[in-house]
Amino acid sequence: xxxxxxxxxxxxxxxxxxxxxxxxxxxxxxxxxxxxxxxxxxxxxxxxxxxxxxxxxxxxxxxxxxxxxxxxxxxxxxxxxxxxxxxxxxxxxxxxxxxxxxxxxxxxxxxxxxxxxxxxxxxxxxxxxxxxxxxxxxxxxxxxxxxxxxxxxxxxxxxxxxxxxxxxxxxxxxxxxxxxxxxxxxxxxxxxxx
Amino acid sequence: xxxxxxxxxxxxxxxxxxxxxxxxxxxxxxxxxxxxxxxxxxxxxxxxxxxxxxxxxxxxxxxxxxxxxxxxxxxxxxxxxxxxxxxxxxxxxxxxxxxxxxxxxxxxxxxxxxxxxxxxxxxxxxxxxxxxxxxxxxxxxxxxxxxxxxxxxxxxxxxxxxxxxxxxxxxxxxxxxxxxxxxxxxxxxxxxxxxxxxxxxxxxxxxxxxxxxxxxxxxxxxxxxxxxxxxxxxxxxxxxxxxxxxxxxxxxxxxxxxxxxxxxxxxxxxxxxxxxxxxxxxxxxxxxxxxxxxxxxxxxxxxxxxxxxxxxxxxxxxxxxxxxxxxxxxxxxxxxxxxxxxxxxxxxxxxxxxxxxxxxxxxxxxxxxxxxxxxxxxxxxxxxxxxxxxxxxxxxxxxxxxxxxxxxxxxxxxxxxxxxxxxxxxxxxxxxxxxxxxxxxxxxxxxxxxxxxxxxxxxxxxxxxxxxxxxxxxxxxxxxxxxxxxxxxxxxxxxxxxxxxxxxxxxxxxxxxxxxxxxxxxxxxxxxxxxxxxxxxxxxxxxxxxxxxxxxxxxxxxxxxxx
Numbered sequence: 094x095x096x097x098x099x100x101x102x103x104x105x106x107x108x109x110x111x112x113x114x115x116x117x118x119x120x121x122x123x124x125x126x127x128x129x130x131x132x133x134x135x136x137x138x139x140x141x142x143x144x145x146x147x148x149x150x151x152x153x154x155x156x157x158x159x160x161x162x163x164x165x166x167x168x169x170x171x172x173x174x175x176x177x178x179x180x181x182x183x184x185x186x187x188x189x190x191x192x193x194x195x196x197x198x199x200x201x202x203x204x205x206x207x208x209x210x211x212x213x214x215x216x217x218x219x220x221x222x223x224x225x226x227x228x229x230x231x232x233x234x235x236x237x238x239x240x241x242x243x244x245x246x247x248x249x250x251x252x253x254x255x256x257x258x259x260x261x262x263x264x265x266x267x268x269x270x271x272x273x274x275x276x277x278x279x280x281x282x283x284x285x286x287x
Numbered sequence: 288x289x290x291x292x293x294x295x296x297x298x299x300x301x302x303x304x305x306x307x308x309x310x311x312x313x314x315x316x317x318x319x320x321x322x323x324x325x326x327x328x329x330x331x332x333x334x335x336x337x338x339x340x341x342x343x344x345x346x347x348x349x350x351x352x353x354x355x356x357x358x359x360x361x362x363x364x365x366x367x368x369x370x371x372x373x374x375x376x377x378x379x380x381x382x383x384x385x386x387x388x389x390x391x392x393x394x395x396x397x398x399x400x401x402x403x404x405x406x407x408x409x410x411x412x413x414x415x416x417x418x419x420x421x422x423x424x425x426x427x428x429x430x431x432x433x434x435x436x437x438x439x440x441x442x443x444x445x446x447x448x449x450x451x452x453x454x455x456x457x458x459x460x461x462x463x464x465x466x467x468x469x470x471x472x473x474x475x476x477x478x479x480x481x482x483x484x485x486x487x488x489x490x491x492x493x494x495x496x497x498x499x500x501x502x503x504x505x506x507x508x509x510x511x512x513x514x515x516x517x518x519x520x521x522x523x524x525x526x527x528x529x530x531x532x533x534x535x536x537x538x539x540x541x542x543x544x545x546x547x548x549x550x551x552x553x554x555x556x557x558x559x560x561x562x563x564x565x566x567x568x569x570x571x572x573x574x575x576x577x578x579x580x581x582x583x584x585x586x587x588x589x590x591x592x593x594x595x596x597x598x599x600x601x602x603x604x605x606x607x608x609x610x611x612x613x614x615x616x617x618x619x620x621x622x623x624x625x626x627x628x629x630x631x632x633x634x635x636x637x638x639x640x641x642x643x644x645x646x647x648x649x650x651x652x653x654x655x656x657x658x659x660x661x662x663x664x665x666x667x668x669x670x671x672x673x674x675x676x677x678x679x680x681x682x683x684x685x686x687x688x689x690x691x692x693x694x695x696x697x698x699x700x701x702x703x704x705x706x707x708x709x710x711x712x713x714x715x716x717x718x719x720x721x722x723x724x725x726x727x728x729x730x731x732x733x734x735x736x737x738x739x740x741x742x743x744x745x746x747x748x749x750x751x752x753x754x755x756x757x758x759x760x761x762x763x764x765x766x767x768x769x770x771x772x773x774x775x776x777x778x779x780x781x782x783x784x785x786x787x788x789x790x791x792x793x794x795x796x797x798x799x800x801x802x803x804x805x806x807x808x809x810x811x812x813x814x815x816x817x818x819x820x821x822x823x824x825x826x827x828x829x830x831x832x833x834x835x836x837x838x839x840x841x842x843x844x845x846x847x848x849x850x
Contacts, residue, residue, distance in 0.1 A: 105469075106468060106469065109418075110406065110407075110410070110418075113407065113410060114410055117410055117411050118411070121411050151596070154596060155593070155596070155597060158592050158593035158595075159593050161469075161592075161593070162591070162593050163469070164414070164415040164435065164467060164469055164470050165469055166469045167468050167469040168469070263468070267466060270464065270466055271466065271468045
C-alpha cells in the first residue's frame, strides 16, 4: 500500500489537556503524526488543530472518526490538498560570510522568501510556502551550511466559501447555549498546564 | 440559590440523576465527601475491600440493571486501583461513572502525598474525563458526565475532584439542559443507508446476523427478533451478545468466535451477506480478519461510526442506535425464509453437535457443573464469570437466553472481575439469584469482597471451577508451547475454610453425583455461598480457532487430550 500524507483539520474546545487527548489518541492507535499545529480561531474557546498524518489512503477515515469521538473535538475533516490552501512557515539560519550574502539573497528571492536577521557569519531566512517549496529552498541552502532550522508544521484552509466551522453542526440556539452557559469556566491550576 | 459545599453539591447532583448506590472506599482526599454521606441517606454507600472491586461492582451493577454504575475512590493509590475497572467498563461500553478525590488544588503538580495524575492516567481508557477545579462546576460536570456515560456508545466517564473543592462553598445550580458541543448521539439511521442496507439484505442468499453487546445495551432484543424473523436470517452471537436472542429460538445458532461452535464459525464464513448489529468486529469473534469471509458483503449497524471499517472493510456502514435502526430495517426488507441456507446450517449443526457437548462419563467437569447451575438457577438468574476456560464453558453450556442474564469481561478480559461484578449485579437486582462462575485463579484476585457481601447481605453464590491451573494459559502452553507448563499450576487455599472464615457456607463438590444437591443447598442458603467444584484438571476448551487463524479453521477436538 502506498504511503501518503493526509491533512486533517479539527476544531477543538480550548480545554486543558485537549492536546494530550489528541496526541495520546495518535500514539495509542499507531497513527503517525508528521506535524501538528494548534492555534486560536475566529471563535473564542475554539482552537484549530491541523494534523498531518502519514499512512495508507484508508487511514485518514479512521483518524477522522477516532478524533471525532473525542468529546473535546467539535468538528473534524480531512482536507483535499488540491482544494485547499496549505502553508508552512520556516526559519532557516544559514552560515553566510559577508561575501556570500548576494548569492544567498538571490536564491531566497527566487523562492519569495525574506532575510529577517543578519550577522557577520549567518543570516536567518523566513519563508511561508507549501511544504515542497520549503524543501526545495532548504536543498538550495544546504551547500552553504544550515546552522539551525525550525518549521511550524502545516496549516490549511479549504479554498472558496466552504468552511469547517462549529455552526455546521448546531442550531443557533445550541450555539448560544454552548457559547454562553454550556461550558465550564476553567479553574486556575497552580502551574499553568496549558 | 442555595450555598452548599462541593461535597453536598456532588451528592445532591447524584441524587438528581437517580443514583442510589455507590461502591467506594474512603481515604484522605475524600474525607470531606464521606463526612456528608450521613446527610444524604437516599444514597447508599457500599464499603468495598479494594477499589478495583468498587469499579467492577459498579460495572456489574450497570450491566445487570441498565442503570448508571457509580464507583468512588480516594486520590493516589485509591484512584490508580480503579484503572483496571475503568478500562474494563470502557472496553465493554458499560455506563459507569468513576469519581476520585485528589490532593488540594495548591498541591496539584507538586507530587503531594497520595497524588496521582489520575486524569492523565485514565485519559486513553475513558470515554471522557474531568478535573473539576471549583465547587461551582461540580453539578454541571456530574450532569455532563452521566449524560456522556449513558448515551450514544455508552462508556466510562471519570471525574476527579481535589479535596478542597469538596469543602469550597458554591451555589447549587442543577443544569436544566446538558449539551456537549463536540458530541452528537446517533439515533435513527438516514434513509439512504437504510435503503442501501435493505437492498443488500434483500439480494442475499445466505445472510447471517452477528448480534453483539449493542443489542443488550440498547435493550433491542425484541427489535432483533422481529428483524431476524422477517428476513429469515440466522443469528450468531458474540460473547457479549449472548442473551440478545433466546437459545431455543429457531434462528438462534449460538456463539461465534475463538470458542464458538463449528457451525457458527462456518456459517459466518459461508454467508454472502453479514449483518453486524451493535458489535465491533473484534478479533476474538472474527478470527483472522483477512480470511473471516472476504467475499461477503458487510452491512454494519453501529452507534459508533469509528467501528465501521476499523477491522474489516464495510460495504454498507449504517450509523445509528440499533433499537431505532432495526425497526427501520425491518420495514425495509422483504419477508424471506432462506430455507436452503437454514437447512445447510441445521445439517452442519447436527453433524457437529458432538463437539459442543458436555463430555459424557461421570467425571466432574466444568462443562457439567456450569450446565447444571444454569439448569437449576434458570433464566431469571444472573451469571457472571471471570476470564478463561470457565468463562468459555459458561458461554457454551449455560442457557443464556435473556438480556443482562450473562455478565462477563469481554474486551479487556479481566480475571477477578467475576466476584465484584456479581456483588454489583446482586446489589442492583436484589430479587434475582446471582451466581458467579469463577476460576480458582481469578477468584483469588478479588474474593476479599465476600466481607462486603456479608456486610451488605448480598447472597451471591460463588461457584469455583477449581482445577488447580490457570486453565486457559495451560491450554495454550499445551497446544502452542509444546506442553511447556510454566507458572500455571497453582496451589489453593482450602476454599471451604475461606468460607468459614467469612462466616458463610462453603461446600466442597468433588464428585459429579454431588453437584445437584450442592447447587440446591447453595440456592436455599440465605447468604453468600462458596462452592468448590474440584473439576478435572487438564480439560481443554473445544472447539477452538487458534489465535491468528481464520474462523473456518475451527478445530473441534480432541474432546480430551490424553497425556
